[in-house]
Amino acid sequence: MKRRMAKDTLTGWSMKAAVLFANLLVFLVALGLLYKARPILASKSLGHLLTSSSWHPLKGEFGFYPFIVGTVEATLLSMVLAVPMCLLAAIYLAEYAPRRLRESAHIVIDLMAGIPSVIYGLFGIIVVVPIVREIGLALGKQNTGYTLLSGGVILAIMVAPVIISVTMEVLRSVPAEARETALALGITRWAAIKHVVLRHSMHGVLSAIVLGFARAFGETIAVMMVIGNVARIPRSVFDPAYPLPALIANNYGEMMSVPLYDSALMLAALILLLVVGGFHLVAHVILYRIEKRW
Amino acid sequence: MRRQIIEEKIFKALMIASLATVFLALLAIIVIIVARGAKAMSIDMIIKLPEGGYYLGKGGGVANAIVGSLLLTGGASIISLALALPIAFALQREYIPRRIARVTRLALDVLWGTPSIVYGAFGFVIMVYLGIGASLLGGIIALSLLMLPIMTRAMEEIIRMVPMQLKEISYSLGTTRLETTFSVVLRQALPGVCTAAMLAFGRGIGDAASILFTAGYTDSIPQALDEPVASLPLAVFFQILTPLPAVQDRAYASALILLLVVLLVNLVARLLSARFSRNIIK
């Protein structure tokens, strides 16, 4: 009996230690990156680093502005493309679709979420890039196809499973009574969705979009395969761009030989962590509230 | 009234079109990768290492990347599992107060959403600290960080669904938390736990950004933990960047292998969960 109790206590404590580790991990990652980013933060002010457009590592100039603009624009573009379509698809699946279709859609969405980034990137190179180039040329824009728009399209496809699945869950958590009360007034299903269901689940839908945004913001490989990677602020969607994650991924080879270079890249990783982590924090707190888990 | 009905019809058409677009996108991706990959696909691609002049279009295959990916993801799975199971079990109400469990869940959600390139960068920081270079061990560390929250969160969701009454019955027989957890909760949650592990494996094996500077790349199969290791996603990535069409075709073939592996993992996960559900209480 004593041995059983001792075993239980011992494992109990080690399991709690593992929980503590999980909670500390977020801070550990942030602190580790901050530690490596300190040299560059010591040499230049953060404000200067974030707003300067001059990226010349050999001269010791590390202006993140074009990369930040590249990330934000590619992400926003993907949101513009993905959000309306994903919301409509999710509403259909949650409100209109027969059960069989909804279940098979779940499988398709899981599958999409599980496809590796490189494969999305390859798809971008084979299909999206040539189409974008033709469209650009038709509109009189000289371009290679490796552009902001291609990046946006690929990101839009990649965030679709996130937005659709979260939105579906949120919509399905709206109580049936809310729908029935509205329908009992003799309005169409769509009107009930528009006026009752969506109003009920606005916060949740917003969280779904935020989660999609965060996913796109941090995506690396697929985007850098199609977006061109030129460190200049794009003037149109047919110009190449250079997002932050791609900056980190592309330069790891040289970073050890140039002073402050590694520090600058770690700072970029820290920025990504803070932005994406912040978005996730907000979105999940809202979603927990909806599930009444707080 | 008529306006309402027309509006509904229009929106319904838009919804169906949207859903069809999403489905078609997935279909297009699979069809195109399969079609392009099949061209350069051969048994050599799977069983042979890259030979001299492979990157100029000569003979060989990507066995180094296949084995490397399995080593990396296998190793990372073991580490993640060793941490994920205790954490997921500890989030039960017998172990920690529900308030702390909620905070932990939130922390895991944030970790789940953290971009893999960040784990790559952090893995690199750890490697510099430990004084090791790009290697199997480095890749495993970075990949474990990526897989841990996915595995833990998925397992925890499953474990939370084990009915409290079932646990009450086990406790009423005079069992400790550990005995109930292992003999009853784990058994009841086993199908879900396996699925969660496979889900994390699938995510891990397809990820490139976390191992880009932690695992390195090599044409051979590593013999020790401190040697660099190749991987399928990076094989795709590096081969597509070469200017030679013959090598690019191999990128597609490698991508096809990767896609098949991911689909296979998905399938196995579903089968496993069916296999283990014999004793489950519904």
Added chain:
Amino acid sequence: MPHISIQNLNVFYGKQPALRDITVDIPDHKITAIIGPSGCGKTTLLKSLNRLTDLYDEVGTNGQVLIDGDDINGPKANVLELRKKLGYLSQRPFPLPMSIYDNITFGPRIHRMKRLKSLSRLGDFIRLHQVENFDLEQALEEGARKKKGASDLLVEFYLRLAGLWDEVKDRLGAPASRLSIGQQQRLALARTLAVEPEIILADEPTSALDPLSATLIERQFQALKQNYSIIIVTHILRQARRIADYVLFMYLGELVEYGPAEEIFHAPKDPRTKAYLSGEIS
């Protein structure tokens, strides 16, 4: 001194009182029924006897529950021993996620009970009980020839004691979840008895069952009360009238009246008891 003596027991859910100042002695070797309208604290009272309430961190307790003279909430109390001594049957039977056979041996195995291994000890123990149509000596002889003879006999004995043996003897290896719900409840009874409790707590044990299975369970209880003290929570008045020797009537967390069944049913003193028995409140 009776097995169970409850003195000034108060139980709270958060700040909400669930049980108010309960004081009562439970007679040994009798069937004691706790009756009262739903939500009056019957189940809470039952669960605070074997400290299942511990599982919920929002539940607070003060006052004393003495079992064989020891305060179960005292510093020296051993919750595992306590729960072993007080068997528990839940409202809905949850078989453990394992085979029928393992459901019975689970408790003895966890508690490393000697009878699981030693045929002679098991035989001595079984002789203390009366089991219908059971030739113990022949079973012992057969058991001696088998490798797991003791554990096989233990399973057979408890399944016979719970009146389930004849229905399941040919499929002991089958998952317990495949049994009908009435069979599952009798399996739960056998599983509970297998850890050799002295007291059986039953929380509306027949409410999920069909009338036939319910009768079977009631009959088992009648037979078992020679060896065990039984406390049964029930909201079915007729059931209490059929099987109870002693009755506790609870209302809104208070113990309103208690005494021998005859007295409570035929000459209730408190107007609330009268109202409940006549069906005015339910």
